[in-house]
Each structure stands twice: as C-alpha cells, then as structure tokens.
Amino acid sequence: MIFVxxxxxxxxVRLGVKELVAKELTGYLLPRNINFxxxxxxxxxxxxxxxxxxxxxxxxxxVPDADKAFSSVTAIMNRVPFGxxxxxxxxxxxxxxxxxxxxxxxxxxxxxxYKRPRELNWLSGFILFTLVQVICLTGYLLPWSQxxxxxxTVATNSIGAIPLVGQFIVEFLRGGxxxxxxxxxxxxxxxxxxxxxxxxxVVGVHLFFLERIGVSTPPFGLDNTKNRWRGDAFRYxxxxxxxxxxxxxxxxxxxxxxIYFTLFAAVVFFCPGIFFPNDAFIQANPFQTPAHIxxxxxxxxxxxxxxxxxxxxxxxxxxxxxxTFLALLPFIDWGxxxxxxxxxxxxxxxxxxxxxxIGLSIWGHYS
Amino acid sequence: MKLERESMNNLLTxxxxxxxxxxxxKPVAAADVSARDEIVCIRCHGAQPGRLGEPVKLWRESIxxxxxxxxxxxxxxxxxxxxxxxxxxRGFLGAPKETAIPAFCGRCxxxxxxxxxxxxxxxxxxxxxxxxxxxxxxHLVVKATLDIINExxxxxxxxxxxxxxxxxAMQQTEGLIVSIGGRIDSFKxxxxxxxxxxxxxxxxxxxxxxxxxNVDVGMVKQESARINTELxxxxxxxxxxxxxxxxxxxxxxxxxxxxxxxxxxxxxxRKSYD
Numbered sequence: 001m002i003f004v005x006x007x008x009x010x011x012x013v014r015l016g017v018k019e020l021v022a023k024e025l026t027g028y029l030l031p032r033n034i035n036f037x038x039x040x041x042x043x044x045x046x047x048x049x050x051x052x053x054x055x056x057x058x059x060x061x062x063v064p065d066a067d068k069a070f071s072s073v074t075a076i077m078n079r080v081p082f083g084x085x086x087x088x089x090x091x092x093x094x095x096x097x098x099x100x101x102x103x104x105x106x107x108x109x110x111x112x113x114y115k116r117p118r119e120l121n122w123l124s125g126f127i128l129f130t131l132v133q134v135i136c137l138t139g140y141l142l143p144w145s146q147x148x149x150x151x152x153t154v155a156t157n158s159i160g161a162i163p164l165v166g167q168f169i170v171e172f173l174r175g176g177x178x179x180x181x182x183x184x185x186x187x188x189x190x191x192x193x194x195x196x197x198x199x200x201x202v203v204g205v206h207l208f209f210l211e212r213i214g215v216s217t218p219p220f221g222l223d224n225t226k227n228r229w230r231g232d233a234f235r236y237x238x239x240x241x242x243x244x245x246x247x248x249x250x251x252x253x254x255x256x257x258x259i260y261f262t263l264f265a266a267v268v269f270f271c272p273g274i275f276f277p278n279d280a281f282i283q284a285n286p287f288q289t290p291a292h293i294x295x296x297x298x299x300x301x302x303x304x305x306x307x308x309x310x311x312x313x314x315x316x317x318x319x320x321x322x323x324t325f326l327a328l329l330p331f332i333d334w335g336x337x338x339x340x341x342x343x344x345x346x347x348x349x350x351x352x353x354x355x356x357x358i359g360l361s362i363w364g365h366y367s
Numbered sequence: 368m369k370l371e372r373e374s375m376n377n378l379l380t381x382x383x384x385x386x387x388x389x390x391x392x393k394p395v396a397a398a399d400v401s402a403r404d405e406i407v408c409i410r411c412h413g414a415q416p417g418r419l420g421e422p423v424k425l426w427r428e429s430i431x432x433x434x435x436x437x438x439x440x441x442x443x444x445x446x447x448x449x450x451x452x453x454x455x456x457r458g459f460l461g462a463p464k465e466t467a468i469p470a471f472c473g474r475c476x477x478x479x480x481x482x483x484x485x486x487x488x489x490x491x492x493x494x495x496x497x498x499x500x501x502x503x504x505x506h507l508v509v510k511a512t513l514d515i516i517n518e519x520x521x522x523x524x525x526x527x528x529x530x531x532x533x534x535x536a537m538q539q540t541e542g543l544i545v546s547i548g549g550r551i552d553s554f555k556x557x558x559x560x561x562x563x564x565x566x567x568x569x570x571x572x573x574x575x576x577x578x579x580x581n582v583d584v585g586m587v588k589q590e591s592a593r594i595n596t597e598l599x600x601x602x603x604x605x606x607x608x609x610x611x612x613x614x615x616x617x618x619x620x621x622x623x624x625x626x627x628x629x630x631x632x633x634x635x636x637r638k639s640y641d
Contacts, residue, residue, distance in 0.1 A: 078560040087558075251637035258630035262623055269619020278556040288435060 025246035033221040039256035040104035054090040064188040066181035069144035070283040112338030113216040119330035124206040138191040149284035150293040161312035225339035304364030406446035408438040425506035468498040486580040513541040
C-alpha cells in the first residue's frame with residue numbers, strides 16, 4: 001500500500017494528477033439540464049474504438065490481394081476462432097457509426113448547438129461524418145465479393161460524370177480503367193492507414209474545440225432559450241452550479257454506451273445478416289453483373305435522388321451544393337433562438353426532411 | 368425587422384436540414400447496373416411479334432437466362448454483329464432437326480445426353496420417341512425436378528402408371544435434395560463456407576438426375592436408397608452448423624442480458640448521484 005502511495009506521489013509531483021482530475025473530471029461542470037443526447041459523442045467514440053480493435057484483429061488474417069481477399073474473409077468467418085464475431089462486429093459497427101453520427105448531428109441541429117461560437121465544432125464534426133462515410137465506402141470493397149466489386153464500380157462510375165477531370169479521378173481512384181486488383185490496394189491503404197489517422201486527428205481537433213469552448217447548454221427546461229454568446233471576446237462557456245463530468249455525467253455516458261452495446265450485440269448475435277445481402281458472400285466476378293446492386297442503407301437516399309435526375313452531373317452538382325451549404329450552416333444561420341419548438345418552420349421542415357429521407361431510402365431499396 | 372431576420376434564419380436552417388436528410392453527404396452511384404448489355408439476337412428478336420419474338424420471352428424466364436446462357440451459346444452465330452449474327456460462317460446453327468436435338472443439348476449436358484440415349488426414350492429417338500425438348504421445353508427450360516414427370520406429359524405418349532411408380536420411389540430423395548439445397552443457400556447467405564457441401568450436393572444431385580432417364584424401377588429404388596444415405600450425411604453436416612448457430616444465440620442472449628444489466632446498474636448509480 002505504501003509502495004502504491006509512493007508511486008502515486010512520484011507521479012503527482014511530476015504531472016499534477018490531482019489538479020488535472022479536479023479540472024477535467026470532478027471540476028469539469030456541465031449544464032444541469034444536460035440530457036441523454038449529449039452522450040452520443042461518447043457512444044461514437046466507443047464505436048470507433050471497437051472498429052479500430054476489430055479492424056486490427058481482422059488485419060492478422062485478411063490478405064489484401066484480389067486473388068486471396070475473398071478466401072481470407074471466408075476463412076475469417078469460418079475457420080479463425082471467433083473470426084465470425086470479429087468480422088460481424090466490424091461490419092455492423094460501421095453501419096452503427098453512421099447511424100449514431102446521424103443522430104448526433106440531428107440532435108445538435110435540433111438543440112441549436114451548432115450556433116456561434118461553435119461553428120468550428122460543427123465543421124470538424126461535419127468533416128468527421130464525411131470521413132466516416134469514406135472509410136465505410138473503402139472498407140466495402142475489401143471482402144472482394146460480388147457486392148463489394150459492383151457497388152464500388154457503380155460508386156466510382158458516378159464520379160466520371162464530373163466534366164473534364166471526372167474520368168481522370170475515376171482512373172486515379174481505381175488505378176486503371178476498371179475496378180481491379182490496383183483498386184483493392186488503394187482502397188485498402190485508404191481504409192487501414194490514411195483515413196483512420198485522419199479520423200483520429202479530426203476527433204482530437206473536435207474534442208479540443210469542445211474542451212476549449214465548453215459544452216453548450218441545451219435549450220430545454222429553461223426560460224431563456226436564446227444563445228448567450230456575446231462575441232466581444234473569447235470566453236469559456238462556464239456552467240457554475242452545474243453537474244460534474246465525473247462521476248455524474250460519465251455514468252450517463254456509461255449507461256448510454258451499455259444501451260448501445262445491448263442493441264449492437266442483439267444485431268450481431270440475432271440478426272447478423274441484416275446488412276449483408278446474398279451477394280456479399282459470392283466472390284467478385286467482373287464478368288457477371290448481379291441483377292440488383294444497391295448501396296448501403298445510408299447511401300440509398302442519395303442513390304434514389306440521383307436516379308430521379310436524367311443527368312448524373314446535375315444530380316452530383318445538387319448534392320455537392322447541398323453539402324457545401326450544410327457544412328457552412330452555422331455561418332448562414334445567425335438566429336439566436338435555440339429551442340426547436342420556438343422555430344416552427346424549422347420543425348416542419350426537419351420532420352418533413354426526415355420523412356423524405358426515409359421515403360427515398362425505402363424507394364431506393366425497392367426500386 | 369427582427370422577426371423577419373429570425374424567419375429567414377429559420378428558413379435557412381430548415382432548408383439545410385432538409386438537404387441533410389435528403390442528400391446525406393457525398394454523392395454516390397446512380398447508375399442502375401441491372402440492365403445488362405443485350406446481345407444483338409435479343410435486341411432484334413425481342414422486338415419482333417409472334418413466332419420470331421416468342422423464344423426471347425420464353426428464354427427470359429428460363430434457367431438458361433438465370434445462369435447467363437444466351438442464344439448464341441446454343442445456336443452459335445455472332446452475338447455482337449447484327450449483320451452476320453446468323454451467318455453459318457460465324458458458327459450459326461439455327462434450330463436442330465428432331466434427331467439432332469440430343470446431340471445439340473448434349474454439347475453441354477454430356478452425361479445427361481448419354482443417359483438419355485441409353486434409356487428407352489433415347490432408343491426410340493426418330494421412331495416417335497421423345498427428345499429433350501419434349502419434356503424440358505426448348506426455350507423455357509426450367510430447373511430439372513421430378514415435376515417434369517407428370518401425367519399430362521407422360522400420358523401424351525404412353526400409360527402413366529410405370530412413370531408414377533418411378534416418381535414415387537424418387538420423391539423422398541428429391542424432397543431431401545430440395546430441402547438440403549435450401550438450407551445450404553440459407554447458410555451461404557450468412558457467410559458460412561458451404562463450398563464442400565455444395566460440391567457434395569451437386570455431385571449427388573447429378574447422379575440422382577441420371578435416374579430421371581432410367582425406366583428400370585428396381586434400379587431406381589436401389590440407387591435412390593444409396594443416394595439418400597449420402598444426402599443424410601450432408602444433412603448431418605448442416606445439423607452441426609445449426610447446432611453451432613444455436614450456441615452462438617445462447618451466448619448472444621447472455622451478452623445482451625449482461626449489457627442490459629450493466630446499463631441498469633450505471634443508470635441506478637447515476638441516479639444515486641443526482
């Protein structure tokens with residue numbers, strides 16, 4: 001016991017752990033009306049950690065070679081001890097990450113948390129969302145199944161609609177005119193080396209902004225739901241009299257993570273095929289186009305939207321413009337009101353938009 | 368003025384929300400890849416009415432179409448050159464004469480052609496006996512099952528009783544093959560490596576199908592029993608996979624239960640601090 005105490009004191013005099021704990025954990029105060037939706041970020045961090053660990057384990061047996069990729073994934077699923085569990089967790093985890101990022105973004109929008117001075121939080125979060133979609137897309141090719149091969153063919157094809165440089169970008173991404181072994185090499189590098197590092201870096205930046213500016217106050221349960229920021233000088237958004245991050249809110253985070261894990265485990269063990277159509281387990285055959293290749297669920301609305309336009313470039317342009325608009329939302333929306341019920345037009349459009357998104361996804365699935 | 372600005376802000380927020388949910392980031396694929404590049408035979412005949420267009424309609428529903436076997440795979444010719452598509456110089460064969468049909472189909476179905484030719488049906492070829500297309504059809508070729516042996520088809524040429532006896536003897540085996548095939552497909556769709564089982568079933572099914580052309584009741588019964596034993600062995604392997612799945616589900620129930628319990632404990636702990 002004395003030995004442990006001496007180690008603690010040795011560290012304490014060098015790092016000031018007591019002060020750090022007081023500042024970042026027990027003394028880190030959050031608004032009293034903080035809610036469940038504020039733990040979405042922790043859930044996403046947990047999912048990211050699971051993805052990294054399962055991804056590393058998959059790397060032990062996965063072979064990024066067009067001739068061996070499919071058989072290596074088959075071996076992981078059938079012969080490697082607990083390989084099925086690791087691969088299923090990784091594949092389902094990717095969909096969960098997109099789902100919870102969507103929920104996180106929507107909660108931020110509904111609670112007006114993107115409003116100044118948190119424009120940079122929004123921007124970094126938006127970049128993270130895009131990077132997660134890119135990592136999902138690149139990971140989709142790696143099993144080298146019919147689904148992987150043809151979904152990547154279709155996805156990269158659409159970039160060719162960009163005038164002048166489109167074809168060059170397509171060939172650059174594919175490493176040739178068609179999806180083939182060089183594409184697998186490129187996507188593998190992006191998936192396991194480039195994008196994870198980028199995501200980890202942007203997560204760091206996102207958390208730095210959060211730490212520097214402070215947690216936003218939810219607009220619920222307050223009389224004054226206007227944005228408190230004055231804009232004359234930098235001020236940390238303090239929550240005097242608020243609840244401490246440790247142990248109070250960390251227990252909320254743990255509760256949310258455990259609830260998420262229940263849902264995740266239920267999908268992994270009881271309906272693991274929910275995100276896997278049959279083509280996901282047939283080896284890629286460049287000479288046989290499957291009848292119905294559809295993108296992952298989170299791209300179905302895009303897929304259907306693009307199908308509605310007669311010209312692919314117009315569809316791409318509209319989506320590009322929408323993306324830019326959305327990324328710059330905090331710079332466009334200067335309103336001070338944060339409560340969604342005091343923004344009736346916002347509510348109507350938000351609910352309409354969600355229904356439209358679900359409708360387009362269902363249409364895309366059955367079209 | 369302030370209200371106007373607020374409304375404008377609301378409007379902008381709403382538009383962006385709607386765009387978020389509609390467009391959800393990056394553009395993805397739009398092209399529908401289901402439309403296959405059609406060969407000239409289909410492009411030309413498919414558009415024609417009556418006798419000339421009929422084969423295309425029938426073929427589209429056939430097992431040949433499902434497996435990517437197109438017109439030129441049987442009839443030869445050049446499927447990419449509309450002008451010379453039906454040129455004998457490009458290997459066009461057209462429709463075979465009645466006596467040439469078994470050899471025509473037998474280019475691919477080698478074993479089946481051999482079985483047919485040694486059967487009573489094959490020996491009657493050219494003497495009023497049936498050819499491949501009599502039972503299997505020509506363009507609407509469907510997967511060979513016992514349903515092909517039926518009163519309507521058989522009694523067109525002879526009494527159905529003998530065929531019925533053979534069909535009854537094979538019925539159980541056929542049912543087993545269909546059921547095992549379905550189970551294998553289902554496991555395959557879940558990522559199970561079914562390669563060995565598929566090959567085993569393929570081999571057994573082919574052996575079984577050779578009996579379809581046999582009219583020796585005793586031999587059919589004997590061979591069916593032998594095939595049943597092999598099928599039971601494949602079914603045993605599938606049962607083991609089923610067993611493994613059940614164990615996984617049990618483990619899953621424990622994990623889900625544990626996670627729920629953890630959630631409850633964390634929740635109660637949090638409440639105790641409130």
